[in-house]
Amino acid sequence: MAQYTRISGSVGLITLKNPPVNALSAVVRQGIVDSVERALGEPEVKCLVICGQSGKFCGGADIREFGKKMTGPPLIPVFHAIEAAAKPVVAAIEGIALGGGLELALGCHYRIAHSKAKLGLPEVTLGLLPAAAGSQRLPRLIGVPAALDLITTGRHVTAAEALQLGIVDQVTDHNTVDAAVKFALSVAGQSLDARRISTFPCPRLSNLDAVFEAAMQKVRQAARGAIAPVACVQAVRAAATLPYAQGLEREKELMATLFTSGQARALQYSFFAQRAVGRWSMPSGARWDTSKPKPIRKAAVIGLGTMGRGITVGLAQAGLSVVAVETQEKQLMEAKQAVSGMLERGAKKRGVSPPLGNISYSSNIKTVGDVDLVIEAVFEDMALKKEVFQQLSAVCRPGTFLCTNTSGLDIDDLASQTPNPELVVGMHFFAPAHVMKLLEVVYGPRSSPQAVATAMQLGKVIGKVSVAVGNCQGFVGNRMLSPYLSQANFLLEEGATPEFVDQVLEEFGFAMGAFRMSDLSGLDVGWRVRKAAGLVVPGKPARMRQGCRYSPLGDLLCEQGRFGQKTGSGWYQYDKPGSRVAKPDPWLHSFLEEYRARHGLVARRIDHQEVLERCLYSLINEGFRILEEGIAAGPEDIDVIYVLGYSWPRHRGGPMFYADMVGLTRVLERLEFYHQAHPDVPSLQPCNLLRKLVASGTPPIHRWREVIKKVHSQL
Numbered sequence: 001m002a003q004y005t006r007i008s009g010s011v012g013l014i015t016l017k018n019p020p021v022n023a024l025s026a027v028v029r030q031g032i033v034d035s036v037e038r039a040l041g042e043p044e045v046k047c048l049v050i051c052g053q054s055g056k057f058c059g060g061a062d063i064r065e066f067g068k069k070m071t072g073p074p075l076i077p078v079f080h081a082i083e084a085a086a087k088p089v090v091a092a093i094e095g096i097a098l099g100g101g102l103e104l105a106l107g108c109h110y111r112i113a114h115s116k117a118k119l120g121l122p123e124v125t126l127g128l129l130p131a132a133a134g135s136q137r138l139p140r141l142i143g144v145p146a147a148l149d150l151i152t153t154g155r156h157v158t159a160a161e162a163l164q165l166g167i168v169d170q171v172t173d174h175n176t177v178d179a180a181v182k183f184a185l186s187v188a189g190q191s192l193d194a195r196r197i198s199t200f201p202c203p204r205l206s207n208l209d210a211v212f213e214a215a216m217q218k219v220r221q222a223a224r225g226a227i228a229p230v231a232c233v234q235a236v237r238a239a240a241t242l243p244y245a246q247g248l249e250r251e252k253e254l255m256a257t258l259f260t261s262g263q264a265r266a267l268q269y270s271f272f273a274q275r276a277v278g279r280w281s282m283p284s285g286a287r288w289d290t291s292k293p294k295p296i297r298k299a300a301v302i303g304l305g306t307m308g309r310g311i312t313v314g315l316a317q318a319g320l321s322v323v324a325v326e327t328q329e330k331q332l333m334e335a336k337q338a339v340s341g342m343l344e345r346g347a348k349k350r351g352v353s354p355p356l357g358n359i360s361y362s363s364n365i366k367t368v369g370d371v372d373l374v375i376e377a378v379f380e381d382m383a384l385k386k387e388v389f390q391q392l393s394a395v396c397r398p399g400t401f402l403c404t405n406t407s408g409l410d411i412d413d414l415a416s417q418t419p420n421p422e423l424v425v426g427m428h429f430f431a432p433a434h435v436m437k438l439l440e441v442v443y444g445p446r447s448s449p450q451a452v453a454t455a456m457q458l459g460k461v462i463g464k465v466s467v468a469v470g471n472c473q474g475f476v477g478n479r480m481l482s483p484y485l486s487q488a489n490f491l492l493e494e495g496a497t498p499e500f501v502d503q504v505l506e507e508f509g510f511a512m513g514a515f516r517m518s519d520l521s522g523l524d525v526g527w528r529v530r531k532a533a534g535l536v537v538p539g540k541p542a543r544m545r546q547g548c549r550y551s552p553l554g555d556l557l558c559e560q561g562r563f564g565q566k567t568g569s570g571w572y573q574y575d576k577p578g579s580r581v582a583k584p585d586p587w588l589h590s591f592l593e594e595y596r597a598r599h600g601l602v603a604r605r606i607d608h609q610e611v612l613e614r615c616l617y618s619l620i621n622e623g624f625r626i627l628e629e630g631i632a633a634g635p636e637d638i639d640v641i642y643v644l645g646y647s648w649p650r651h652r653g654g655p656m657f658y659a660d661m662v663g664l665t666r667v668l669e670r671l672e673f674y675h676q677a678h679p680d681v682p683s684l685q686p687c688n689l690l691r692k693l694v695a696s697g698t699p700p701i702h703r704w705r706e707v708i709k710k711v712h713s714q715l
């Protein structure tokens with residue numbers, strides 16, 4: 001709702017009340033209309049102030065209403081009524097003014113912001129554009145280049161930047177509503193002719209075409225198939241070239257296309273999924289709302305390689321006290337220098353001082369005796385990790401949580417090295433650990449709910465989106481990647497090239513195709529895992545392992561020392577070791593030809609559809625298996641992992657959302673087709689849960705949990 005009160009007799013105060021972010025729901029919109037009308041009708045009222053309750057101005061349109069039947073007054077006329085008012089209307093912006101929230105403020109005659117407020121038009125991140133006249137008013141207020149930047153990136157700006165850009169008129173460190181009331185009284189009675197943004201001409205640009213061409217090129221490059229950023233540029237162009245009323249029409253047209261697009265649905269699903277993963281649950285019945293985390297004040301990181309350094313930086317930046325341990329003195333010194341550099345660069349960017357004092361460095365593991373939680377981040381080697389866990393059990397005080405940063409090793413096996421396995425959880429960070437948003441929190445069968453809650457909470461404190469998942473080979477992300485990569489390899493055996501497979505996957509929206517990504521992460525990583533799993537056995541029949549089809553192509557490249565970018569060659573060739581520019585490699589092409597000839601394989605023409613379906617559907621099928629086994633609690637968990645950790649195109653929601661969009665019946669049919677053609681590839685065999693979902697009438701994704709629950713109850 002919107003509450004109307006009178007302040008100092010002559011100020012009408014409208015307070016938006018719709019927790020948690022005062023979104024502009026139908027009731028709020030109606031409340032604004034009624035309150036404005038009332039204030040304008042009261043002769044004693046000289047001016048109006050609009051604010052939001054609980055220190056939040058407004059988080060924009062109510063996203064929960066999208067896709068439902070529209071009720072209540074539409075936003076544009078509401079904002080026009082405010083702008084047309086004969087009494088000054090001042091927006092008192094505390095906390096946030098985002099999307100429709102900022103558009104509401106732009107409809108007001110003046111804007112006063114608290115110094116800690118954040119403002120922005122993030123609609124593009126939801127697959128939309130600022131369609132309550134934001135795309136038309138903002139360029140008129142701050143000029144085309146600045147508006148293009150804000151609208152196409154959706155970035156939030158601080159109050160200070162908003163003041164500099166001319167979005168707000170005043171910034172205060174004190175009570176914003178008081179400041180706005182005072183300000184409103186000071187301008188009461190003055191002409192408002194120069195305050196109505198919709199009447200402003202858009203500032204002229206001599207190089208208009210060049211500016212828009214450059215903007216379009218930039219978004220097309222960054223967007224990888226996303227349509228909203230392109231529509232945002234088109235809407236701003238309308239503001240720059242058309243009268244306001246026509247610009248609004250164009251904005252409406254563009255919004256209509258976006259609103260009904262699958263991309264907007266995917267991005268909005270992704271928004272809610274990222275929040276839903278915080279409400280985790282375990283098959284044991286333990287849940288986020290019944291498991292209390294223990295506060296962590298002091299943590300230790302063991303092993304200061306690339307991952308350990310990033311984790312140390314993340315913890316220190318979040319204000320925690322960190323003991324950073326590396327047993328070799330020389331490596332310890334190198335790590336200290338690297339960590340300090342990372343902290344200094346990060347602090348410079350954020351305009352704060354680097355939290356160097358939060359970290360104490362040590363070469364002695366005994367120094368972690370008084371910490372609340374340890375994150376072990378030594379080399380991915382089970383024997384080494386076990387040794388470290390045994391040492392930690394001896395030196396840590398009782399009750400210390402022991403976490404391991406691993407991308408796939410058995411958490412329970414490690415936990416068995418300690419007298420208190422309930423205190424052990426996995427924390428799978430993604431490189432670079434201080435930058436990547438994703439954290440897989442892996443619980444073993446003996447991890448306590450409190451240990452999981454603590455790791456999840458710690459993830460939140462250091463700015464991660466944490467997803468709780470069960471213990472299995474590769475957890476969720478890497479386990480699903482395995483059949484995807486296998487298919488990519490099989491396609492090469494059958495006639496494709498790495499360039500073609502990557503091109504198809506990149507056109508789909510991945511930042512990098514399977515082979516470019518493998519070259520970047522290092523081919524030796526998977527080789528080591530396959531060796532440990534007993535798959536790389538010289539002398540075995542080359543293309544079968546444990547009764548299933550196996551491609552040794554990656555192993556053969558590693559045997560040649562081709563580990564990817566770091567060695568200057570892998571699936572591609574590079575100018576020099578470490579170079580990032582991948583070039584097709586004639587050597588690789590002849591190697592593939594020889595390989596096919598040696599194994600009697602005849603290259604055939606493989607089309608886009610086959611590459612996409614085999615790579616993606618096998619990955620999705622593994623996702624269904626993961627859900628069936630209860631390793632992930634719901635499809636949102638998998639989708640968040642893939643969007644944040646594996647560069648799955650955000651505008652496609654995630655693999656499970658994509659399956660829903662394609663249609664589960666179609667996914668099932670195609671998997672059946674490919675499994676018939678490749679009966680020795682078990683990952684192409686449709687899993688039970690997928691069959692059950694189809695049999696139960698292909699419910700939409702938000703209802704899958706009901707079917708999953710039934711499957712679990714039958715087990």
Ligand SMILES: CCCCCCC[C@H](O)CC(=O)SCCNC(=O)CCNC(=O)[C@H](O)C(C)(C)COP(=O)([O-])OP(=O)([O-])OC[C@H]1O[C@@H](n2cnc3c(N)ncnc32)[C@H](O)[C@@H]1OP(=O)([O-])[O-]
Nearest residue numbers: 020023059060061062063064098099100122130131132275
């Ligand atoms: C043809 C039709 C014409 C339409 C006209 C277009 C109008 C306009 O241009 C479109 C928009 O405004 S688009 C909108 C543009 N605005 C945006 O894109 C802003 C989106 N929001 C954000 O970026 C962040 O939530 C904040 C920074 C606001 C708070 O961050 P934080 O402090 O870390 O908190 P948190 O954990 O993130 O959220 C807490 C709870 O609030 C919930 N919720 C949040 N916003 C919501 C909303 N607008 N709505 C509903 N709910 C919203 C959120 O789900 C969560 O619920 P849960 O049940 O507890 O899980």
